[in-house]
Amino acid sequence: MNIEEYKLLVKKYTPKEDRIKNALMAFITGAAIGILSILIFQILQSYNINDKDANIWTIMILILMSSVATGLGFFDEWVSKVRCGLIIPITGFAHSITSSALDYKKDGLITGLGANVFKLAGSVLLYGIVSSFILAVVEVLIHV
Amino acid sequence: MIYLNGAIFCGLVCLLGEIILDNTKLTAGHITSIFVVVGAILSFLGIYDYFSSWAGTAASVPITSFGNLLYKACIEGYNTKGILGLFTNLLSTTSAGISSAIIFAFIVTLFCKAKD
Numbered sequence: 001m002n003i004e005e006y007k008l009l010v011k012k013y014t015p016k017e018d019r020i021k022n023a024l025m026a027f028i029t030g031a032a033i034g035i036l037s038i039l040i041f042q043i044l045q046s047y048n049i050n051d052k053d054a055n056i057w058t059i060m061i062l063i064l065m066s067s068v069a070t071g072l073g074f075f076d077e078w079v080s081k082v083r084c085g086l087i088i089p090i091t092g093f094a095h096s097i098t099s100s101a102l103d104y105k106k107d108g109l110i111t112g113l114g115a116n117v118f119k120l121a122g123s124v125l126l127y128g129i130v131s132s133f134i135l136a137v138v139e140v141l142i143h144v
Numbered sequence: 145m146i147y148l149n150g151a152i153f154c155g156l157v158c159l160l161g162e163i164i165l166d167n168t169k170l171t172a173g174h175i176t177s178i179f180v181v182v183g184a185i186l187s188f189l190g191i192y193d194y195f196s197s198w199a200g201t202a203a204s205v206p207i208t209s210f211g212n213l214l215y216k217a218c219i220e221g222y223n224t225k226g227i228l229g230l231f232t233n234l235l236s237t238t239s240a241g242i243s244s245a246i247i248f249a250f251i252v253t254l255f256c257k258a259k260d
Contacts (some may be wrong), residue, residue, distance in 0.1 A: 019166045023159055030158025031151035034202035038150045041201040055201050060244045062205065067245070071252035073259040084161035087172045088179060089154065089205045090241065098249040102258040113253065117246070123173055125242070128180040128211050129234065135188040136218035136230060 022083065029085025037062060059090055066091035070098040096120035150202025153195060157206040176207050183211030213237045 001009075037058050044054040066086075069075035075095055079086050086092055097117060104116035118125065161175050170178075183206075186192045192212040195203040203209060214234060221233025235242065 017166065019163075022166055023162050026162035027155040027159040030206075031155035033205060034150040034152075034154025034199070035147050037154075037202050037205045038147055038200055055204055056240045058201055059204060059241050063241065063244050064248050067248035067252050071256035073256075076259070083172070084165055084175070085158045087176065088158045088161040088207055090207065090210075092172075092176060093207060093210075093241070094245045094248065097245050098252055101249045101253040102256060105253055105258065117249065120173060121245075123177045124180050124207065124210065127177045128184065128214050131181040132184040132187075132211055132214035132218055133230065133234060135184050135215055136222065139188060139219060140222055140230075 025082045026085040026088075029082040030089065033062070033085075033089045033091065062090055063094040066094040067098045070095050071102065093121055093124060096124075146200045146202075149199045153199035154202050154205055157208060179206070179208045180211040183208030184215045185211075187212040187215040210238060210241070 040058045040061055041054050044057050045051070049057065066075065069078075075086075076099065079092075079095060086095070097120075100119040100121075101113055101117045104112040104119075106112060107116075157179075161179065164170060164175055164178075165172065183192065186195075186208065192203070192209075196212075204213075214237075217237045218230055218234050221229030221231075221236070223229070225232060
């Protein structure tokens with residue numbers, strides 16, 4: 001069997017993913033989280049919390065929900081189903097931290113949990129901090 | 145009306161991520177990192193403020209807002225403290241998100257076990 005035939009065979013048996021369905025699921029989940037966030041925000045506002053603090057509380061409540069759901073075990077299934085619908089919102093950040101903490105707990109508190117807790121979220125922090133710092137320096141230099 | 149705007153904004157960002165995930169070889173880690181950088185760039189160009197006023201709090205839910213907040217905090221730090229402020233203020237607004245994610249994750253880890 002030559003390489004071309006082999007490639008055709010691989011292509012034939014690779015499970016086909018329904019991209020339109022995936023995209024639709026991601027859109028619906030993302031929209032639902034957006035609505036949920038505004039709902040939480042307005043409930044907080046009704047308790048006379050100012051906009052800025054209510055915004056932070058909203059994010060923290062979403063993070064709490066995501067962490068607890070990951071700990072209870074059913075969030076992984078949801079993430080594998082709707083993928084970017086839950087990965088792109090802040091729930092994905094909390095999920096990545098909690099799931100790597102849970103996965104490496106068995107290797108010990110320091111070398112397992114401590115060393116690996118940022119295994120997935122580390123790239124978000126690193127590139128976020130570096131890129132925003134560089135852009136801020138550029139902005140500062142433009143206005144000098 | 146703010147509900148509709150928020151739903152559309154959050155949904156479209158997630159849709160964009162899913163399209164990239166399905167049609168390229170990039171993993172979820174790549175996409176979240178790219179989106180954070182894109183958020184910082186949009187904030188740098190002054191575009192993210194329009195999203196925030198259009199979609200309300202929903203604009204701060206996707207991971208792109210992480211880059212936006214980091215960049216804004218950095219600029220604010222420079223305006224109040226000069227060059228030192230770039231470093232001291234960089235994580236100020238995102239601190240709540242990062243700290244709570246770590247603390248909740250730790251507490252959850254104490255009580256739960258990984259499912260295989």
